[in-house]
Amino acid sequence: MTPLVGWFSDVYGKVICLRISSLSALTGFLLVSTADGPIQYIVGRIIPSFFKCGMVVSQAYISVQSGEGESSSVKTTSALGMLYALVNVAFVVGPIIGGLLAKISLTAPWIAAALSSTLNIILLFVLREPHSMKSALSIEKFDPGSEENTKPLRRAGEP
Numbered sequence: 420m421t422p423l424v425g426w427f428s429d430v431y432g433k434v435i436c437l438r439i440s441s442l443s444a445l446t447g448f449l450l451v452s453t454a455d456g457p458i459q460y461i462v463g464r465i466i467p468s469f470f471k472c473g474m475v476v477s478q479a480y481i482s483v484q485s486g487e488g489e490s491s492s493v494k495t496t497s498a499l500g501m502l503y504a505l506v507n508v509a510f511v512v513g514p515i516i517g518g519l520l521a522k523i524s525l526t527a528p529w530i531a532a533a534l535s536s537t538l539n540i541i542l543l544f545v546l547r548e549p550h551s552m553k554s555a556l557s558i559e560k561f562d563p564g565s566e567e568n569t570k571p572l573r574r575a576g577e578p
Contacts, residue, residue: 424472425479432548433480436472441543443470445536452529477502 428436443466450463481502485495517528 424475428472428476428479433476433483434543434546434548436476437480437546438540438543440467440470440473440476441536441539443467444473445533445540448529448533448536452526452533474506 424436447463447465447467450466451460454460454463478499481498482495485491485498516531520527520531
């Protein structure tokens, strides 16, 4: 699934992929919070799983946005380290908040997650595509069989 997400984010943009991922999470949280039975609950959990590309695309966005130059690897490493730290904090704090909200109502944690996803979607409208995306492939120019798209990838530091 990751190669497909990578291609989609290169063609349409990383921010669009992040918006789709957040929108699918919002849809799933709303479906689960209003679930009347197991089918709606299962569908609410399956929908976001098809669009779980947020972390992969976030890493790619940070790598591209860190720029080029001598200090780019240091900036990229630092930015990715902050991303991983925030994700780990969220893995600890999220269940604590969910547990406290569950004392109010069993749907309260799902509604809080939906509100969090809504805030995420709003913030993603402020986020701009990386500068290198302006010259990226467009769907009109994409030809999977072209010589440019069939060349093996080069490693960092290779000419």
